[in-house]
Amino acid sequence: MFYFDEINGKKIMRSDLIEAEHFFTTRETIIKTKETNKEVLANENRKMISEHFGINGENLITPSQTHTAHVETAVIGKNTYPDTDGLILTNKEQAIFLNFADCTPVIIYDKKLNIGAVSHAGWRGTAGQIAKVTVEKMIKDFGSEVKNLTAAIGPAISMCCYNVGEEVYEKLKATVKDFSNLSEIRNGEIFVDLKGINARQLTECGLDAIDICPYCTVCDNDLFFSYRKENATTNRHSAVLKLK
């Protein structure tokens, strides 16, 4: 279940399924932007979050997301991760965040090993099965077992608002065995459930504890950012993860 909470009186969203420290920022807790008039607020919020976690500001890190299905593991002292759309966190000194405006945020947590990951699944990342790639890397590199993994799929453009072309539809459909209830046709247009497709990919990997955020970035644009609705905005909400 997703619920709203606050840090220093500012709104964030969490899932009760993820036992690590984590949250999804909202418009007022923005930490990523290229808009000059938002930079001051984003810097203040990053400082607030580092202090909230009790870490150095330089240890609050984000990769350079380019819609790949490439997953890395965060290394203490290393702050740049080019072309990386999934980041695994295994240490308690760093906190990681990835950034979104319509694309699907996926937080995965291993409650037994106390390691976690955040992935960025737009349609390209979803077509590249980045959530599954992340799980497979956690299994291969750290010995995670799917029975110990929980996932939270954050605010993203929902099936109410996400129409795609036939080519994208076919690519997304091919990522799961069971595509039932993940698309619909309205007025001759194809709408897909990107959050649901990521959840289905994880289910087909063997996860059974998956929380899906009901909020749509277009319908709930007063809370979150939307690339489509806000004319290619550079403002982002973020999925943030820190191990306890």
Ligand SMILES: [Zn+2]
């Ligand atoms: Zn919507």
